[in-house]
Amino acid sequence: MKILTFDIGGTEIKYALCDESFTLTDKKSIPTNAHEGGKRIIERVVEIAKNIDGVDRIGISTAGQVDSIKGEIIFATDSIPGYTGTKIKEIVETATGIPTAVENDVNSAAIGEAIFGAAKGYSSFICLTYGTGIGGAVYLDGKLFTGNSFSAGEFGHIVTHANGKQCTCGGCGCYEVYASASALVNSVKNKLGISMNGREIFENFENPEIRSILDAWIDEIVIGIKGLVYIFNPELVVAGGGIMNETYITDEINARLQKELMPSFRNVKVVKALMGNDANKLGAAYLASER
Ligand SMILES: [Zn+2]
The missing domain is CATH 3.30.420.40 (ATPase, nucleotide binding domain)
Incomplete structure (x- = not known):
């Protein structure tokens, strides 16, 4: 399974590819340009996903409070203008056809530590x-x-x-x-x-x-x-x-x-x-x- 995984923060969008053994490869980072707004951030995520062949799943860790079932931002501070209400999962899945999971950054990190790290x-x-x-x-x-x-x-x-x-x-x-x-x-x-x-x-x-x-x-x-x-x-x-x-x-x-x-x-x-x-x-x- 080829997973494209993102970490959207206030200053950087980091992303990488991940296989079944959960090894990260092709790690990259671009500036978030948060001032351009939440909508533009997700457009860039979609552009990146469309330019990589054979992706089976997309995982997105993001700043802000996230409804992880609907995959949308419930609330984000003004550090990313207009991010509140962004339906990330719906937008990304509609544009790419790839099943997508969205979770808040601290919760994503906790899962990372639980499965692979300090809390294994x-x-x-x-x-x-x-x-x-x-x-x-x-x-x-x-x-x-x-x-x-x-x-x-x-x-x-x-x-x-x-x-x-x-x-x-x-x-x-x-x-x-x-x-x-x-x-x-x-x-x-x-x-x-x-x-x-x-x-x-x-x-x-x-x-x-x-x-x-x-x-x-x-x-x-x-x-x-x-x-x-x-x-x-x-x-x-x-x-x-x-x-x-x-x-x-x-x-x-x-x-x-x-x-x-x-x-x-x-x-x-x-x-x-x-x-x-x-x-x-x-x-x-x-x-x-x-x-
Ligand atoms: Zn306080």
Whole structure:
């Protein structure tokens, strides 16, 4: 089976071919040009699909909240104008005649990790991705739990600080305002007056001021995970995002979490995601293969 799999993000559309053994080949990437709007993005997906011979299935992982049954965007922020309501599955299937699966990016990544990566062999886990915000996915009893309106796992907007700082969602005190990778970067900028990215912050790990900001940020991460562990009692917490490649962070999260949790919850482990940029494409390809 030849599967064409896409990962549509705010800045890039990545795509690759995938076979029965779920090996990705011919990996390519084009700019999303999000300002051109959601309709144009899907037109370009169709153009790519039409130019490749012998595709049996199409898998699409995309930013935004997705009705994975109808394959349409329920809601997307203004980062991709006019994307809300886009009937991706219908448009792509009508134009190409190829069966297509569409899923939200974090859910696709969770499937990728469940089948091929860090959560392989586990039946209940949660995923959190720490980047500009915090994305989440819930995988229970061997399958994705998507909630009443395909939106479960919006962990970035659980409130960890009553009357806290303003969030982009309109609320205040949300987890991602304090614990995302951007929150760490902002914290260094506000407290020390210097602009550093995540990698640069780690290069200055020995600096006591930076170390103290980093440690306070890890406490913020742990507050959120602790609450989620009490809700879901998962076997595993998969933490994604480039910053989680720093082993210091996952080691510290585990050590602090173990101290904080009630004994019956302490069998949970926090591990970094293993599939990196390929998780979304592999997850979408897997879902497409099941169609
Ligand atoms: Zn929020």
